[in-house]
Amino acid sequence: MSTLVLTPERLAPEPLHAPRRSLAGYLAMPAILALVCLGLYLYVTAQQLDSIESRALTATALGTAVWQHLQLTAVSTVITLAIAVPLGVLLTRPFARRLRPYLLTLLTLAQAVPTIAVLVLLAVAFLFLGFQAAVVGLVLYAIIPVLLNTMVGLEQVDESVLEAGRGMGMSAFGVLRHLELPLSVPIILAGVRTALVINVGTATLTTYINAGGLGDVIVAGLSTNRVLVQVVGAVLTAVLALLIDYLAGLAEDFLRPTGL
Amino acid sequence: MDFVEFLINRGDDMLELGLEHAAVVGASVLLATIIGVGLGVASYRQPRSREAILAVTGAFLTIPSFALFILLIGPLGLGFLPVVVALTLYGLLPIVRNTITGLREVDPAIVEAALGMGMSRGQVLRQIELPLAWPVIITGVRVTTLVLLGIAAIGSIVLGPGYGDLIFTGLARVGTPVAVNLVLAGTLGVVVLAVLFDVLFYVIRKLTTSEGIR
Numbered sequence: 001m002s003t004l005v006l007t008p009e010r011l012a013p014e015p016l017h018a019p020r021r022s023l024a025g026y027l028a029m030p031a032i033l034a035l036v037c038l039g040l041y042l043y044v045t046a047q048q049l050d051s052i053e054s055r056a057l058t059a060t061a062l063g064t065a066v067w068q069h070l071q072l073t074a075v076s077t078v079i080t081l082a083i084a085v086p087l088g089v090l091l092t093r094p095f096a097r098r099l100r101p102y103l104l105t106l107l108t109l110a111q112a113v114p115t116i117a118v119l120v121l122l123a124v125a126f127l128f129l130g131f132q133a134a135v136v137g138l139v140l141y142a143i144i145p146v147l148l149n150t151m152v153g154l155e156q157v158d159e160s161v162l163e164a165g166r167g168m169g170m171s172a173f174g175v176l177r178h179l180e181l182p183l184s185v186p187i188i189l190a191g192v193r194t195a196l197v198i199n200v201g202t203a204t205l206t207t208y209i210n211a212g213g214l215g216d217v218i219v220a221g222l223s224t225n226r227v228l229v230q231v232v233g234a235v236l237t238a239v240l241a242l243l244i245d246y247l248a249g250l251a252e253d254f255l256r257p258t259g260l
Numbered sequence: 261m262d263f264v265e266f267l268i269n270r271g272d273d274m275l276e277l278g279l280e281h282a283a284v285v286g287a288s289v290l291l292a293t294i295i296g297v298g299l300g301v302a303s304y305r306q307p308r309s310r311e312a313i314l315a316v317t318g319a320f321l322t323i324p325s326f327a328l329f330i331l332l333i334g335p336l337g338l339g340f341l342p343v344v345v346a347l348t349l350y351g352l353l354p355i356v357r358n359t360i361t362g363l364r365e366v367d368p369a370i371v372e373a374a375l376g377m378g379m380s381r382g383q384v385l386r387q388i389e390l391p392l393a394w395p396v397i398i399t400g401v402r403v404t405t406l407v408l409l410g411i412a413a414i415g416s417i418v419l420g421p422g423y424g425d426l427i428f429t430g431l432a433r434v435g436t437p438v439a440v441n442l443v444l445a446g447t448l449g450v451v452v453l454a455v456l457f458d459v460l461f462y463v464i465r466k467l468t469t470s471e472g473i474r
Contacts, residue, residue, distance in 0.1 A: 105458075112406040112454035114413035116424070117447040120431045124439040201324035205414070208431060218330055222417075227334070234327035245322045 029246045033239050040235050047228060056220050056229045062236065068212035069240065072131070072203040073196065076138035080195045084143045085188060088150025089176070104151070107144050115141045115202045123209045134203070134211030142198045146191040153187025154180060186256050193248035200241045214240065266441040267448075273426075278449055281422030284415070285408050285453075288344050292351030292408075293401050299352070300359025300397075301385065310360060317353040325350065325411045329418045343412065343420035350411055351404040358400025362393025391470040398468070402461040409454050413446065423449040 044057065055061070090096070091103065119137040122128045128136070157180050165175045181188075207215030214237045221229030267274065299317075303309040320328075325346065332342035366389050374384045390397075416424025423446040430442030 108403070108406060109451070109454050109458060112409040112450055113447060114410040114424070114427065114450055116414050117427050117443060117450070120427050120443050121440075121447065124430055124434045124443050127435070197322050201322075201326075204324045204326040215326060218326065222330075230330050231334070234330040237327035238323040238331070241322050241324050241327075242319060245319075 026250075029242065033243055033246075036235065036239055040232065044228065044232060049228070050226075052224050053226050053228055056217065056224070056226065057232060062217065062232075065212065065214045065216050065233075066236065066240065068216075069200070069203050069214045069237075072134055072138065072206060072211065072213055073200045073244070076135045076142065076199045076203070077192070077195045079135065079139045080142040080146055080199070081192060083139065084146035084195075085150050085191065087143075088147050088154060089181075091147075092151050092154045100151075104148070107148050110144050113141075116205050116208070119202075119205055119209050129210045131211050133209050134206035134213075137206070137209070138199050138202050141202055142195045145198060146195045149187060149191045149194055150184075153184050153190070156187070157183045182257060186252070189248075189252045189255060193245065193252060196248050197241065197245050200244050204237050263441055263444060266438075267445060270445065274445060274449055277421070277423050277425060277446075278453060281409070281412055281449065282453055282457075284340060284343050284421050285347065285405065285412050285457075288347035288351055288408055288412075289401060289405050291344070291348040292355055292404060295348070296352045296355030296400075297359050297397060300356045300363065301390075304360045304363045313356060314353070314360070317356050320349040321353045325414050326417065329415060329420075333418055338419040340421060342418050343415035346415070347408045347412060351408050354400040354404045354407070355397070356400075358396050359393065362396030363389055365396065366392045392473060395465065395469055395473070398461065398465050402458065402465075405457050405461070406454055409450055409457065413450060423447075423453075 047053075049057065091099070096103075115137075118141050119134070122133045122137050161179055161183070162175055165179045170178065203213045204215040204218070206213050207219050214233055217233030217236070218230055219233075221227065221231075221233055296317075299313050303313050328346045328349070329342060332346055336342040336345060370388060370392070371384055374388050375381075379387070412420065412422050413424035413427055415422065416428045426442045426446030426449070430439045430446065433439040433442065
C-alpha cells in the first residue's frame with residue numbers, strides 16, 4: 001500500500017524573534033502545503049491501486065526520488081553560487097564597465113535557451129548522463145539569473161556611500177569588503193533563493209538524462225499511462241518547490257542585516 | 261550530416277515550428293499582459309491585496325513547469341491549450357511586479373497636480389500614471405517573453421506546439437548522428453525567436469513611450 005511520508009508539518013517555522021510579516025502570513029504557506037499533502041494522501045489511499053501504481057507509489061520509491069531531487073538541488077545551488085557571485089563581483093569592477101550593456105543584453109537573451117535543451121544537449125552531444133551531467137546542466141542554466149541578480153544588486157549600492165568610503169581612505173578592496181558586500185547581502189540572499197527555485201524546478205527534468213529526482217515519478221506515470229502516478233509526482237514536485245522557496249524566503253527575512 | 265545542410269533540408273519544418281512557437285508564446289504574453297496589468301492597476305494602492313497578488317503570482321512561477329503541464333492535462337487535455345494556460349500563469353509575476361513598481365514610482369506631486377486640475381481618478385490613471393509607468397511595464401513584458409520562450413519548449417511533453425518537438429525527438433534518438441542536429445536546431449530556433457522578440461519589444465517601446473519621457 002502506498003504511503004506518503006513527506007508532509008511538511010514538521011518543518012513549520014520556529015518561534016519568530018523579529019517578525020517582518022504577520023504570524024498568519026508566515027503560517028499560511030506551510031498550512032496550505034500540509035493540507036495539499038494530506039489531501040493527496042487521503043485521495044491516493046482511497047483509490048484501488050493496480051500493481052503498476054502500487055509499485056510506483058511506495059514510500060521507498062517516493063523517498064528516493066525526493067532525496068535525489070534534494071541532492072541535485074543542493075549541490076547545483078552551491079556550485080551555482082560559488083561561480084555566479086564572484087563572477088558578478090568581478091564583472092561590476094570598473095575595468096568591465098564598458099562591457100556591461102552588451103553583457104546584460106547577452107545574459108538576458110541567454111535566459112531564453114530552454115533548460116531542457118541544455119540537459120538534452122549534454123546527453124546527445126557528449127553522451128554525458130547521470131548525476132554529474134545533471135549538475136552541470138543545472139548550474140549552466142541557473143548561473144545566468146543569479147549573475148544578473150548579483151550585478152544589478154551591486155550596482156544599486158548608493159554611489160555616495162562608496163565615495164565616502166574612498167574619501168575616508170579605504171582601498172578598493174576595503175570598499176568592496178566593508179561597504180559593497182554587506183550592503184548587497186539582501187541581493188545575494190535573493191540570488192540564493194532564485195538559484196534554489198530554478199534548480200528545484202529544473203531538477204524535475206533531469207529524469208530525461210537518467211539522474212533521477214521527482215521527474216522519475218512523473219515519467220513513470222506517463223510511460224505506463226497512469227494518471228494517478230503522474231499527479232502524485234507533479235503535486236509532490238510543486239509542494240517541494242514551494243516549500244524550498246518558502247524556507248529561502250524565511251532565510252531572506254531573518255538573515256538580512258538589521259541596519260537595512 | 262552537416263548541421264547547416266540539416267537546417268536547409270528541414271527549412272520548412274523550422275519555419276512551421278517557429279511560427280507555432282511564436283504563436284503560443286505570443287498568445288500567452290498577450291493574455292499575461294492583459295491580466296497582469298489589470299491586477300497591477302487594481303492593487304497598487306492597497307498594500308494588502310498587492311502583497312497577496314504578488315505572493316500568488318510568485319507561487320505560480322515557483323511551481324516547476326513540468327509539474328504544472330502534467331497537472332493541467334486533467335482539466336485541459338493535451339496540445340495548445342494547457343501550454344497557453346501554463347505560460348500565462350508563469351508570465352504574470354514579472355508583469356504584475358513591474359506594473360506595480362512603475363505605477364508607484366510616479367511622482368506623487370504630478371498626480372496631485374493632475375487631481376488639482378480637476379481630472380478624475382480614471383483620467384489620472386489613463387493619461388498620467390500609465391504613460392509614465394509604461395517603460396517599466398514593457399520591460400516586464402519583455403523579460404516575461406524571453407522566459408516563456410524557453411519554458412514553451414517543455415510544453416512538448418503535453419504535445420504542445422513549437423521547437424520542443426525537435427528537442428524531444430532528438431532525445432528519443434540519442435546515440436544517432438541526427439540527434440545532435442535535432443536538439444541544436446530546436447535550441448537555435450528558440451534563440452532566434454528570442455532575438456526577434458527582443459527587437460520587436462525595442463521597437464514597440466520606442467513607438468509607445470510618451471514623447472516627454474523618452
